[in-house]
Each structure stands twice: as structure tokens, then as C-alpha cells.
Amino acid sequence: xxxxxxxxDLIKVKLRLPSDYAVAKVLGITHVSVSNLRNGxxxxxxxxxxxxxxxxxxDEHQIYSDGQFERAKxxxxxxxxxxxxDKFSASFTDLxxxxxxxxxxxxxx
Numbered sequence: 008x009x010x011x012x013x014x015x016d017l018i019k020v021k022l023r024l025p026s027d028y029a030v031a032k033v034l035g036i037t038h039v040s041v042s043n044l045r046n047g048x049x050x051x052x053x054x055x056x057x058x059x060x061x062x063x064x065x066d067e068h069q070i071y072s073d074g075q076f077e078r079a080k081x082x083x084x085x086x087x088x089x090x091x092x093d094k095f096s097a098s099f100t101d102l103x104x105x106x107x108x109x110x111x112x113x114x115x116x
Contacts, residue, residue, distance in 0.1 A: 015045060018063065051070065053067075
């Protein structure tokens, strides 16, 4: 799982952005919203999670569930969102394990 701040940092690195203000422009939100996301004063909404996912090439459901886990206050909610996040991770691992490089035979003619 990643934190909201980590996702914002990944955007900065990937797009070579100089500041959170630039991140805000890319995401179509205010720089105050980015600051609130970083400081835990607000959580990422679905639309923002979808934009982050598109930029980073990550599943938007994973980003949203990570954000919900981050803001969960009770053990029950923490367990709920952790289980969802773990399922995404397991599904992704299963998907990758089924992908192997193709092997070609070179035949002499």
C-alpha cells in the first residue's frame, strides 16, 4: 500500500514537476487541496484517484482503497480496506505470474 503523499510524489517524479502547485494543475484541483491531501485533512476522491491512476498507470481502485485505508479510524475499517488492498495486490501478482515471455523455436530449414 502507498500513502496519498507517496502517490503525489510519484506524479512529481514521473512528470518532473517542480512543486505541489504544478501537481494540482495536472490533477485539476487547487494547491490547497493538494496540501490538504498531503496533511491528511482530506482524502482523495474517486475522480482524483482516477486521474492519478491514469498518470501513473496504476489501477484506480487500488489508489482509492489505499486512500480509504489511510483515513480509516477504527480497526474494523482498517481491516476492511486492508483486505481490499490485499486482494488487488494478489490479483495483480496472479496476473503477472501468468505472463511469461514467449519462447520461440528456431528451426533449421
